[in-house]
Amino acid sequence: MEDGEASAITCVPSKEQTPLRNPNLLLNQPKETKQKTPKTTKGRQKIEIKEIKEVSRRQVTFSKRRYGLFKKAAELNVLCGAHIGIITFSRAGRIYTFGEVKTLIDKYLSKSKVTLSSHPGGDVGNGGEDDENGLMWWERAVESVPEEEMEEYMKALSGLSANLCTRIYQMSGDRTVQMNVPALTYPTAMMDGKVAMDIENTMVRNYEGPNAGNNGYIENAMIPFGFPSQSGRQ
Amino acid sequence: MEDGEASAITCVPSKEQTPLRNPNLLLNQPKETKQKTPKTTKGRQKIEIKEIKEVSRRQVTFSKRRYGLFKKAAELNVLCGAHIGIITFSRAGRIYTFGEVKTLIDKYLSKSKVTLSSHPGGDVGNGGEDDENGLMWWERAVESVPEEEMEEYMKALSGLSANLCTRIYQMSGDRTVQMNVPALTYPTAMMDGKVAMDIENTMVRNYEGPNAGNNGYIENAMIPFGFPSQSGRQ
DNA sequence: AACTATCGATAATG
């Protein structure tokens, strides 16, 4: 499907290309005889929902719409008390996440000592700080994971999620805990920096919802990570 | 910020603040030449972004806005080629998901044998089918996981996610695989029905993006789950 | 990045 052809998808089939050059724009300005509407731009125009080919335009759209999407999610969260998590992978492999889910799981992990007080023999209790000695198997750097084990990893991840989810539901404690299951876990984990070291052009950004505050939604909660100021490639 | 009263109509027009400093924008407002239109409704009114107290109204808003959110996500996906996953928990505990992520991970897991072909000594190759004998630790039912181990589960899940993400990035194979990491795993896993059995009034709905087709977005891809009419799990 | 005109989403109503 090339440009210039409406795929007849729905809604308002009247697709009009834009030969429009608003004469008010750059023509000589004979003063505004009628200062009614000095149109300076065409304003928003209808676009077809299909892949944007031009890179720069696509990047801009991605930024704008991702922002809008997260804002909507934040509003939905506040208005309806729903718990929402969003992960977005850009084409270039950047990860943007939204959600309290991440925060909640962070909180859970950080104060797991308090939450889970009675454990038999382990010393998980002081898990607040990193346990640098004797990494557990899941803490190994991924380089050590051969490709053949990928499947198991996947399986483990899937199974873990299921188990966790079930378990948490069974506990049926406060509902906030129910939400913080697996969804947005790995961006958090990637925050440690390990991942950033390995992946050249991958960054993680996070967007926090408004539920921490009251009803406004936080605009600039994006936290860059990994490399300082890598601008470019969406 | 206090929100004491619960008025019948959550409309607080008095607090309306105009962040726009351009006077031209005000000119756009339709000049109210008395009443020449028999207005049948007030139309959309501005609402404050705060929790909606009334249940029925909140439910309606949740439906509408969740629909809108998923639609936006679908558009973003198509327009920019981004891969997006969304999980939404309603207050009642219902789960709604959006995203190709779930589908992709399903596919990956089902054909992991094909995907990971060259392994030295193991026999992961035939991992396509379930290994019913000798369940791995992550396959144990969660009932057997004592509460004290919850922390480890959480930790494992987190670590696994990070490792997986890194690993997949390193492989840098086809991009579809990159996307199917951990995000929307557990709804899939919950498909087994175990969770549904335990939780009385919890259901999982899924919303699929449009990337399967061309540029339209699928409206009614919600698939109920857990109970009888399971029409295939792909 | 900021602005503006327009389009799309949706609160209120039937």
Next chain:
DNA sequence: CATTATCGATAGTT
């Protein structure tokens, strides 16, 4: 659930 009028998001431009 359909309609409508308004508000909010955003495509195009500077």
